[in-house]
Amino acid sequence: MVPDAIPALKSHHPGKDILAETPAYDLIELFFFAYRDFVSDPDRILDEYGFGRAHHRVLHFVSRNPGLTIAELLDILRITKQSLNRVLKELIEKDFIESRMGTSDRRQRLLFATPQGRELALKLAKLQTRRIMRALSGMEPEAKDAVSRYLLSLIDPDSSAHVKHLVFGSEET
Amino acid sequence: MVPDAIPALKSHHPGKDILAETPAYDLIELFFFAYRDFVSDPDRILDEYGFGRAHHRVLHFVSRNPGLTIAELLDILRITKQSLNRVLKELIEKDFIESRMGTSDRRQRLLFATPQGRELALKLAKLQTRRIMRALSGMEPEAKDAVSRYLLSLIDPDSSAHVKHLVFGSEET
DNA sequence: ATTTTATGTCAGCCTTGTTGACATATCTCA
């Protein structure tokens, strides 16, 4: 059923080339399916509020990082300010996020989730946590650490320090 | 910096409730960042062909499962036939995928990647494999298995048997 | 005083998802 998809790797040089270049189809495809289902949980709830996945991402990171600036948020999401502005404006209008003028630099906007915003963000995070916990249950305790290190290592090395700081706070390695 | 986002879980009942409901922010966020970077690799190459991520997904699963039917592909991707048809038509026109009439059931269309299609699919899979191998290097051998089992368990239980069959072939457990 | 920076906004476009309606060929079953 599955075709010989790696003809170029059959004959030639021995050694690690073969292993290094043999596609890791299992991890590629499992990642796709896992992500597909993982992000689908919040969708139903977001619908009730008239929000989409883009709103979820913004609300999540603002709720997790009170006082986040526009520039920092753009760097996290890797989208343009025009794209961000569209969903952010809606979140502010519907009172899920509040934007205050920066104190030290008054050009900046500091973003904060409102109580309503924090509540929704928490609700969605719990939903995803339930799925994560179900997956981790029945696995050895070291498994969670392995998964965490794997995901971190998948990230672009350029960003990994930044992500580490964002996710774990000011810890090292 | 990080707010007290779980006030509702502080006082009440003892026991596992607290742990079960404390958001797993680390795994939630690492999953987001890892996926963000993981899917970005192929983008540059796809651009050269005038394709997007939707084309990539279709090409990947057809290349991996020669003879796939439209219905099976729709079930994998979880999109509507109209959405699929748009990108599939382009892949066929540009000769990356071939559609043959079913033999046993002539209403069906059996999809096959052309040599050109297989080549592109392989190129993209290798690119993602390089990132995966970089992440796995430096981890214990059991780590890969832990990651694989974790991702599989994240998937909706309804789909997990189907995914298992698709990814690993006709194996059990 | 000038330039740079942080943000906002308008306009238009692209990709990729959606719904609903309808057409065709083929298979299944009574």
Add this chain to the structure above:
DNA sequence: TGAGATATGTCAACAAGGCTGACATAAAAT
């Protein structure tokens, strides 16, 4: 055989969420 179910294709319209380019403003930095 004939009716209905099934697999696919297609048209039209729309929505979400990306993008680019251009331009505006206020505040900081030099």
